[in-house]
Amino acid sequence: MKKKTTMTVLDSRMLAQDIWSLELAYAPEDLPEKVCPGQFAGLYPAGGEMLLMRPISICRWDSGRGALRFVYRAAGKGTRSFTELRAGDKMDMLGILGNGYDLDELGGKHVLLLGGGIGVPPMLELAAALNRSEDAGTRVTAVMGYRNNELFLKEEMEEFADVYIATEDGSAGTRGNVLDAVRENELQADVLCACGPLPMLRAIKHYAQEKDIPAFLSLEERMACGVGVCLGCVAKTTRTDEHSKVHNARVCVEGPVFSADDVDLD
């Protein structure tokens, strides 16, 4: 059940240049039934001049404390306003939105997580969820790509996965992108899960085709409603989409996680 709720800020802090962590708690009566890795929520800037929610993927879900953690890039006016939040402040949120990663599909497999830049945070919840998998043989390796040696969330990821690093400036791990690190370390996997900028996702789609393994990609698009009404955030699909009847699927409803075969990224 999707709802617009008022959340309480538990923690807000900077992790790296322009990268912030924000933890929000639900009021007990608003708790969601289920949160899947790869899903997102819409966070609203306060005030009134900025109307639209900012879609931010879920970095951690702590069902015991009823707390959601988001790690976002303070890139525009809206997300920059979030950095001023302090513990105890209130924030409106629309959630939980979208379709996440299919854990049943991934269980029992060697899953390679590929996170680039602000695509790293949703990989943390996915790694944590896979770590809890009861399917024997589930194995998680994570490759995280950064601009420089500000390796946010690396230590937390190490709790759940074997971690490899790529940096654009070569200051840590492999110089280059996540696929460069995959190749350098000769990493193998049964399935890929990725979140990051479009050129990275495009390259991962081709890599998965080359290796003939499935890949699940989390896409980003500008959104207005977040619930499938406005048709603002569509992704091009390779087949006629069941809902739209054209080659477009809603990132906010059918996505943000798509099978790489289903989306046309070129």
Next chain:
Amino acid sequence: MNTSNSLPEMSLQKPDMSVTIAGVTFKNPVLTASGTFGSGLEYAEFIDLGRLGGVVTKGVSNVPWPGNPTPRVTEVSAGMLNAIGLQNPGMEVFIERDLAFLKGVDTKVIVNVCGKSVEDYLDVVRRLQKEAVDMLEINVSCPNVKEGAIAFGQNPDALYDITCRIKKEAAQPVIMKLTPNVTDITQMARAAEAGGADAISLINTITGAKIDIEKRQFVLANKTGGLSGPAIKPVAVRMVWQAAQAVSIPVIGMGGIATAEDAIEFMMAGASAVAVGAMNFHDPYTTVRVAEGMEKWCASHGVDRVSSLTGIV
């Protein structure tokens, strides 16, 4: 302070919130603006659609339309720009899926119709003749498609002509939805009335643009888009007032409505009903909040019938 609100509710007579447009009676004046509510299915998770006066659907064409490339939406001060391009699954899927869903909802159904040519519009209008639809709203005002739509709404002769032709085929009362992107809205309102329209609705979005100065390019793939949200409300109120003065058919007012007070402002300007648009995206509960707020406002201001507010300024 607030003496009127502190009166015990028992002493207040429940105001009559119903409004009638072209023989169709709505339980309250609050509708949804086309394109901001789908067919209600998604928002049914948030609100009881039965609390709305009516649902105005997203534009429906005779065949599926893919819409524009992305980015299709972006935020601006107190509003947003969109250039969706009327993506829709076409009338057959719409009837099978969306209308079937709306049959189970206790509200009036207004289907927004779009097309590239007059024949396209007529295809949809004919196909809907025997369907459970209360009214048709004809989209002659979308600024984001290359053919049709706004081309019919910016020329009074073309608007008159398409209105006449649709009226000949339509089984339901016809609302012509007007664009604000014209020099004289009264000319367009009169053309629609002369063509036989049963009502007009306005305003559609105002054409705008936003440039990303770092990338030195337009934000929207379509370059221009339609501006909606509270930013456009004063323009919309002015145009609803002008149009209502110019014609005797009912006017449905919209443009940036966020609160019950906004809706009442539109009624006073001359609207017989109102529609909530972009604010649905900000808060999915807006429509119901506006409907409830209007009733409270009427009760606390001694207004027995909400329809009595129409055009009182």
